Amino acid sequence: MLSGFKVISFNHFHAGPMAAQLLADMGADVIAVEPLDGAFHRNWAVANHFVAGQSVNLLTTGRNKRSLALDMKSEAGKAVARKLVEGADVVMENFRPGAMARLGLGYEQVKAFNPRIVYASVSGYGASGPDRDLPGQDLLLQARSGFAARTGRADGPPTPAGPVIVDQHAASLLAMGILAALLSRERTGQGRLVEGSLLQSAIDLQAESMTAWMNGARSATSRGAHGLASWCGSGPSGIHATADGHLAISMAAPADLAVALDLPELAGFDTADSFSNSAEITRIVAQRMPARTTAEWLPLLAARGIWHMPVKDYDELRDDAQLAHLGVFIDAESVEGAPITMLNHPLRYDGAAPPVRFAPQKLGMQTREVLGELGYGADEIDALLAAKAVGAPPAPSSN
Structure with a gap:
């Protein structure tokens, strides 16, 4: 459905990469741009669990994307990033506010040379305001937003949700905003800035109960x-x-x-x-x-x-007939040949979920491919690799 749309993802942890994966599932060409040593979600894993060298966080948010390893602090790397963005439909990032502008790729800077761009950012607390520079992390936002205070038993303490529901909801909202902005652009020719925050996503999760409270409903206890x-x-x-x-x-x-x-x-x-x-x-x-x-x-x-x-607990879900009918779990092979299980795209279109075109990729697996599409010749690509402006896995041995 999104075939022909190019998305450049400068994301590094859950909300941004997950939103990009939703677009990739729908057919967009998503190029995940990571530093030469990999993005945070490639190198850090919940439960400290890796499968054949790949973090389970990458397995969660990395499918259907191409990988480009790039040193965006080098001048040559910045030039590559600029070329990527010039031909993009969507730019996504979830760094702290101001980080992309310091690299010359903030919204106003990109808009100046690509006015059709849909530029999507998600941060912890929003792009402006007194707390814009605070670290944004799911648990912290559950605490800040009232979510933890309103979860659990009255005779117990405030209780966080175990899964990263704030990040996940922020990803869904961001993907929705990007799709709306793309639809608007197709009608008007003008791009848009789409901004989300974990804080407002955490508030939005509580729309029913919070609206009741703000309009006079009360209780003897918070839980x-x-x-x-x-x-x-x-x-x-x-x-x-x-x-x-x-x-x-x-x-x-x-x-x-x-x-x-x-x-x-x-x-x-x-x-x-x-x-x-x-x-x-x-x-x-x-x-x-x-x-x-x-x-x-x-x-x-x-x-x-x-x-x-x-x-039910997780171990019982593989035997759930309805989940099996919906095809929720996808058993596949990682790029290293290890058996992996991924969660399927959560929507169906004309009765079917979008296919998994490829599993999460090795860091820089498509660096040469993407640079070639940008017009770089083989010698130029070799020079960028030698200068460590970009990175790619070693070429397969011919023996």
Whole structure:
């Protein structure tokens, strides 16, 4: 769908690389520009885990991209970057504000010679303001935005989400903004600056509960009591311990719960009490759930039409029939020949997800190829390599 659009990605950690990968999945030619020693997400890995030398962070955000290793601090490297950007449709970066301008490739500088450019930046706190230079990292933004304060149990501490949901949401928002800007450019001929921040992405994740709070809804505690999932939720919506695991119950009428859970004390509550007496209803349910196993509760809840779901951990997901039907997990080979598993593109188009054209690449694997497309001859490319202005893997041995 995005075939013919060229994206130059100067990104170095999750939100930017993930947004670029979404565009690459849709068919854009994404050239990932990294320093000669590789971008941060190539050299650092969650769980400190690498597969055949590739970080799992690269496996997360590196597919369907070509790799160019470039020393952007050298004059020759800057010249290569300038040529790349001259022919680009989209430039993406997620350095701290001002870093690209110091390299001569800020938005106003690029716009001067490529007025059709869609220039997309995502930073921790935005491109301006008193905190623009603070380090932006998912956990820090969960703390800053109120997210952690509103997550977890009332009798426990503020709780961060385990996955990097702020970065992930920021990536999705940035990709959406880029697509809108490209559509506008195709209609008007004018490029645009698209700016995102982890801070506002963290706020946006809380749109429902935060809008309620800002408009007068209040609670006795920042987090839900007795396992209630949210301070603003209806009882007993939350995750409750059973005899052998945990089970989520969502938005159930007290009358139905009274029958399904054999809790006559709930019969006196009406639907409105689900909010006004949410803590008490949740307490009663939470005390009842350990009386049976998860498997024993399932048919009883289903019989009353109560929304519920057993809590699964990662090891159980490969056996999930719906995930298998959707093709969520892709088993493939890395460029080193090691078996890897990637998560598929999260959308379908005409009934199918876009194909994986190639796995995450070695650093600089397409350096020669990209430079050739920019008009550099073989001797010029060799000279750039010798000067360490660019980098590429060693040529395969002819023996």
